[in-house]
Amino acid sequence: MGYHPLPLTRLIEQFASLPGIGMKTAQRLAFYILTLSDQEAKDFANAVLEAHSTIKHCEICKNFTDTPVCGICSDPARDHSVICVVEDPKDVSAFERTREYKGTYHVLHGLISPMEGIGPDQLYIKELLERIQSGTVKEVIMATNPTVEGEATAMYLSRLLKPLGVKVSRLAFGIPVGSNLEYADEVTLYKALENRSEI
Amino acid sequence: MGYHPLPLTRLIEQFASLPGIGMKTAQRLAFYILTLSDQEAKDFANAVLEAHSTIKHCEICKNFTDTPVCGICSDPARDHSVICVVEDPKDVSAFERTREYKGTYHVLHGLISPMEGIGPDQLYIKELLERIQSGTVKEVIMATNPTVEGEATAMYLSRLLKPLGVKVSRLAFGIPVGSNLEYADEVTLYKALENRSEI
Numbered sequence: 001m002g003y004h005p006l007p008l009t010r011l012i013e014q015f016a017s018l019p020g021i022g023m024k025t026a027q028r029l030a031f032y033i034l035t036l037s038d039q040e041a042k043d044f045a046n047a048v049l050e051a052h053s054t055i056k057h058c059e060i061c062k063n064f065t066d067t068p069v070c071g072i073c074s075d076p077a078r079d080h081s082v083i084c085v086v087e088d089p090k091d092v093s094a095f096e097r098t099r100e101y102k103g104t105y106h107v108l109h110g111l112i113s114p115m116e117g118i119g120p121d122q123l124y125i126k127e128l129l130e131r132i133q134s135g136t137v138k139e140v141i142m143a144t145n146p147t148v149e150g151e152a153t154a155m156y157l158s159r160l161l162k163p164l165g166v167k168v169s170r171l172a173f174g175i176p177v178g179s180n181l182e183y184a185d186e187v188t189l190y191k192a193l194e195n196r197s198e199i
Numbered sequence: 200m201g202y203h204p205l206p207l208t209r210l211i212e213q214f215a216s217l218p219g220i221g222m223k224t225a226q227r228l229a230f231y232i233l234t235l236s237d238q239e240a241k242d243f244a245n246a247v248l249e250a251h252s253t254i255k256h257c258e259i260c261k262n263f264t265d266t267p268v269c270g271i272c273s274d275p276a277r278d279h280s281v282i283c284v285v286e287d288p289k290d291v292s293a294f295e296r297t298r299e300y301k302g303t304y305h306v307l308h309g310l311i312s313p314m315e316g317i318g319p320d321q322l323y324i325k326e327l328l329e330r331i332q333s334g335t336v337k338e339v340i341m342a343t344n345p346t347v348e349g350e351a352t353a354m355y356l357s358r359l360l361k362p363l364g365v366k367v368s369r370l371a372f373g374i375p376v377g378s379n380l381e382y383a384d385e386v387t388l389y390k391a392l393e394n395r396s397e398i
Contacts, residue, residue: 003295005265011250014243018228029217031288033247034254034263041251044213045244048232051210052240055233064233066204089230096202 008034060131062107062124064089072104079103081138083131085157087111087145095143103141106131111149112156120156128157132164139167146173207233259330261306261323263288271303278302280337282330284356286310286344294342302340305330310348311355319355327356331363338366345372 004012008030015026033041057063058070061083065071072078072092082103086092087110095101108123131137140161144150158168173191175184184192203211207229214225232240256262257269260282264270271277271291281302285291286309294300307322330336339360343349357367372390374383383391 003271003292005254005263005270007246007250007253007265008263011246014246019231020224020227025219027289027292028219030250031263032218033251036251038251041247045247047206047210047213048240048244048247051206051229052232052235052237054206055204064204064207064230066206071204072202090226093202093226 057107057109057124061105062109062127063092063105077102081136082141083128083137083139084141084143085128085154086143087150087153091143103139106140108144108153111144111147111153113149123153125157125160129160129164132161132166137166139169142168142170146171256306256308256323260304261308261326262291262304276301280335281340282327282336282338283340283342284327284353285342286349286352290342302338305339307343307352310343310346310352312348322352324356324359328359328363331360331365336365338368341367341369345370 011030011033012023012026015021015029016023018026021029033044036044054066055064056066056068058065058073059068060073061070063070063072067074073080079102083106084095084101084103085106085108086095087108089107092105092107095105106124106128108125108128110118110123112118112120112123128140132140140157142154142157144154154170158170161168172195173188174195175181175188175192181189210229210232211222211225214220214228215222217225220228232243235243253265254263255265255267257264257272258267259272260269262269262271266273272279278301282305283294283300283302284305284307285294286307288306291304291306294304305323305327307324307327309317309322311317311319311322327339331339339356341353341356343353353369357369360367371394372387373394374380374387374391380388
């Protein structure tokens with residue numbers, strides 16, 4: 001990346017190590033950091049350190065939290081008999097943005113993927129079973145992505161959970177709202193047809 | 200951006216404050232920081248603080264450096280009679296990557312832009328004049344971008360510098376190597392025609 005003094009090279013490399021950040025973007029971000037005031041640079045570094053040291057996985061749902069139990073799990077207004085199982089905390093944010101879901105979550109922090117050597121033991125699956133065995137849960141919604149790994153994980157979990165006498169459901173597949181039939185792939189279109197509802 | 204504990208929200212906001220980083224990317228980067236080891240998170244924060252505190256503008260050319268005078272200005276093998284004037288340190292990197300330029304640089308840290316309220320006094324122009332008045336400089340190459348501001352700054356500087364008896368040149372405009380005539384804009388094509396060379 002051309003000629004840079006060592007501390008600048010190190011900062012560029014740190015930015016470039018972030019996912020989706022290439023060398024050119026990393027250089028641009030590092031140069032921007034140099035234009036910050038002393039206080040702004042300290043605030044940035046402290047935000048990294050503080051988030052990293054204080055954010056843990058919620059004792060119950062494993063979502064990110066800065067308290068032992070997260071705000072959703074400790075909210076008596078939420079429906080604790082419903083658990084929405086998601087791959088990672090980004091998905092919780094997505095559901096919360098809908099402002100419609102009133103149940104709780106369970107964050108697996110990954111999906112079963114034999115290709116990447118990720119088995120059920122590396123995910124928070126044991127902890128999900130324990131929550132269901134406690135007896136208050138009535139329904140578990142499988143909200144993993146509609147990918148090979150997402151489907152496989154949903155299937156694996158539903159086979160584990162059904163014998164426990166809990167209702168297991170899966171997110172609906174179909175045409176995205178506001179999209180165009182022309183651009184829908186065959187599988188999505190077939191699913192939309194199959195799961196049609198009366199109007 | 201949905202539901203996040205405060206330290207995580209702060210980190211996302213810090214990333215989102217960087218140029219070209221939107222909220223979705225900021226969230227992805229912040230989540231990635233949380234997956235780092237303690238040491239990796241410390242290294243990242245330290246790289247920010249160390250670069251910010253140690254990187255200054257070179258006393259001579261104003262490029263980024265962690266020593267009072269940068270490696271290029273203090274290199275006796277470089278041709279100190281030629282100065283290449285650029286907008287910012289990214290441009291120095293670009294020239295250094297060619298491995299062909301053996302002169303020195305002068306980094307303006309911006310361009311004259313009445314629209315943005317940036318006048319000559321806010322750039323390192325006085326310092327460029329001082330370098331030329333010292334008497335060892337024979338040629339100044341205007342290497343600002345071929346934009347309105349870049350052209351205006353180059354014109355402004357050349358009018359300041361020519362009375363000092365120094366040769367002032369401008370980067371050649373023309374067809375980029377490896378490109379296609381079809382996609383060249385009219386002004387570039389006209390410049391390429393005008394500046395044609397005998398073969």
